[in-house]
Amino acid sequence: MKLRGKLPSGTDLFFIVVVAILLWLILIPLGQMILSSFRLGHPAAPGPFTLKNYLAAYTNPLTYRMIANTFVFATGGTAITVFIAVLFAWLIERTDMPLRNLCWSLLLIPLAMPGLLFSMAYVLLFMPTSGVINVFLRDVLSWFGVELSRGPINIYSLGGMIFLDGIRGVTSVFLIIVGSFRMMDPALEEASWAAGAKNWTTVHRITLPVLLPAVLAALLYSFVSSMESFEAPLVVGLPGRVYVYSTMIYLSTRDAIPNYGLGAAFAGSYVLMALVLTYFYQRVTIRQAERFATITGKGYRPRVIELGSWRYPALALFLLYFLLAVALPLGVLIWTSLLPVYQPPSRELLSQMSLSNYRFILTEAGVLRSAWNSLVITLFTATATVALAFAISWLVVRTRVKGRLSLDGLTFASHAIPGIVVGLSFIFLYLQPPFRYLGLYGTVWIISLALITQYIAFATRTTNAAVMQINKELEEAGEVSGANRVRVLWQLTLPLIRPAFVAAWIWVAAHAVRAFSIPLLLSSRDSRPLGVMLWHYWDVEGNQPAAAALGVMLIVLLTIISFSGRVFVSTARGSKQG
Amino acid sequence: MVRNKNKKVYGALLLAPLFLWTSSLVWAQDRKALEKIIEGAKSEGRVKAGGTVRWLEGGKPGAKKMVEVFQARYPFVKVEYERVGGFREREKVLSEMAGGNISYDTATLSETQVRTALEAKVVEMVDWRSLGVHPQHVHPDGFGVNYRSQVYGIAYNRKLVPDKVGTKLTWDDCASPKWKGKVAMDVRPRHMEVLWQPHVWGREKTLAHARQVSANQAIFERSRDQAMQKLNLGEYPVLCGPLFFTYYDQLRSGRSKDIGFVLVEPIPVTLGDVVFIARGSKHKNAAKLWIVWSLSDEGQAVLDEVEGSGSPVFPGTQAAKMIKGKKVAFYETKWRAKSDEILKEIIEAVGLPVVQ
Known part of the structure; x- marks a missing residue:
């Protein structure tokens, strides 16, 4: 890392902060999970260290x-x-x-x-x-x-x-x-x-x-x-x-x-x-x-x-x-x-058909709460993921800070962690001290953090390409004109990469709103999003009609979002080209 | 002979006041303790309860009725009720509490989660006996109460299995090649836990039965309600080990005209699901009052009406009537304390994954 005298530069400090965030999101949960694989018991009350889990897992023909x-x-x-x-x-x-x-x-x-x-x-x-x-x-x-x-x-x-x-x-x-x-x-x-x-x-x-x-x-x-x-x-x-x-x-x-x-x-x-x-x-x-x-x-x-x-x-x-x-x-x-x-369909059942399941879903407090949770999770996850991705891309593509390629490698490696494993590793991390004291377990924020971990690899691929496309001379011209780096970033670079930013945002949002494995493991009653609510009706309540009604409404909503997103991206690209 | 009889009568006359005196002392003590929590509940004013009963059961008031009757008796406590159904939901609540998120003043655990709850120190210790709760309902670990009955039987689809066959089904049929690939069961076959006890079938016979169930290609379901619905749709003809109250829910909703339910001797009966007070709860007294009420005559009568799961300890409940005069296998306290180990053995024997 390049040091100016004894003090690190602003870029170095920024790099340290971004690395710390990635360690917190990717490596620490994974490390905690590996450590916990050698222990019995509940993550909140772990037992002594043992090899029993591995023996049980890998000596079983199943x-x-x-x-x-x-x-x-x-x-x-x-x-x-x-x-x-x-x-x-x-x-x-x-x-x-x-x-x-x-x-x-x-x-x-x-x-x-x-x-x-x-x-x-x-x-x-x-x-x-x-x-x-x-x-x-x-x-x-x-x-x-x-x-x-x-x-x-x-x-x-x-x-x-x-x-x-x-x-x-x-x-x-x-x-x-x-x-x-x-x-x-x-x-x-x-x-x-x-x-x-x-x-x-x-x-x-x-x-x-x-x-x-x-x-x-x-x-x-x-x-x-x-x-x-x-x-x-x-x-x-x-x-x-x-x-x-x-x-x-x-x-x-x-x-x-x-x-x-x-x-x-x-x-x-x-x-x-x-x-x-x-x-x-x-x-x-x-x-x-x-x-x-x-x-x-x-x-x-x-x-x-x-x-x-x-x-x-x-x-x-x-x-x-x-x-x-x-x-x-x-x-x-x-x-x-x-x-x-x-x-199964039959003529006799036509007389039993009604919209009562839709009425039930639309008036059920739990569904409305889930819809709100989905909205919060989607907006926060998409915004935070793309912001973090942009920060990573800027460090990797635009700076010569030492360790930037490792940063890129670490980010891309997170793509290899399946959602269910991300969820599990977050359980281990946030049920044990010191992270337990943050009180994040069971909230929408832990779900969002886990989703950021899952989507950051894709988002950086998009933002890396976008940052690469911008000629560095533009930024240098801005700096020569007297603007500091933050101003150049805010007023020059960001507007130029806006279409890529929006495309990545929509991709993450579309995936976050449909995400299932991570929310299933990490959500509580108060924080479950619509996908988990759907599963709740299907699996816990055994209420297939209510699950179907919620599902139909979700499909209509997602279709509208998907096509709006496509139109928005096309318009943004068109205006950029124009 | 006559003299001996007189002696017994005199003895009884002498002991009766003593019994009445001690009983009145205990009752007065109970009453005093109860009054104390009533006073506390008045100042708290509300309780957030997570229970297993649905707000509506079979389309009719379930927990809704429980809350209404409770609030009619104790109008100064507002009950905010939510269902915490099934062990997966409970596992979530348990983890949330361990993570410092106290969503409920009182909630429910499965027997197999008790050890974790105690180790994670998320439950409040309460002297339930001093509050007048029937000793049989007090959990041996002293922190909670078992608040309802779990009576296991065999359900069958009457379109696929005529009543003359269905009513004669036995536990052996659950593992019989005659029903190969046609018997469904919960992924936690808890009826086998009760049969596992040495004084019922014992370990060897139960595990042999479980292995035969596996060899017989039993269909394992993860939700008791879904299993009952699939049985109703004819997805399989026989469902081994459903709870009476799951069947009762279908019966009450009018959806189960094609389902038959038979109690098979020895009838496995447990006093199941542990209700507890969360450590860190802000409405402990109101939570205690809610729990004590649910184990009163009135509470059990309502529970029996809405869910069919009143305790057999209370005369007049459906469970008490159903098992009267029959050969019953009660899940004894000392074995219940080892339920996670017993269930592990059974789950492994039926071929589902588990660590030893």
């Missing part, structure tokens, strides 16, 4: 089944997600499939459906005996003389989990790779066509290999996301006794007989695996960035591939996906929300 499940789940989910996302990116960006612009917009809607709600809806659709689709399929099969009393599909299975995860992840992966499809250099493809190759041969031999780095990055992103996935394993995995890492950690703290140390012992290997994957992801994305940097510089548009007679089947395929990802789950939630008790 653990290895759980690890295998996690890998099968993540691999299967990733395969489905990436296949569909790549296919749609290609269809929408490179072919003449009808209604491509509409399909692009429709693909954003699944983002407005929280993962928890999506899984709940699929339980209602595919419960072995009373699920809507299963009832329908049994009726169809009975026409052919096949009589079944259950099924034929069982959602409470590893297959069910993979399906849900696969469908759910499509939008995120699509957004990651769609740019690469749009901006790829058509020269090689055109050469292939000129040489007489057919469309399929060109796609297979040219398009996909050229896009391989982007697809690989998407694969790794999707795999890490699936490994961390919590909602589908919780809602459909636990009843089917299919355990993965995230649910094992949750089970060890909230189910049967809680054993927090055991959860911490599981978390250790979980984080290690995620770290390795994140490392590869980072390497692949850097390589991809280098490779595509030369490609995206030119202003061209690749040739549109004519699908011929496959145009409408391609659209039908998209509509089938939309049916599975949005229409069916939303439909069953609306149906359930109108009934006093969930039952």
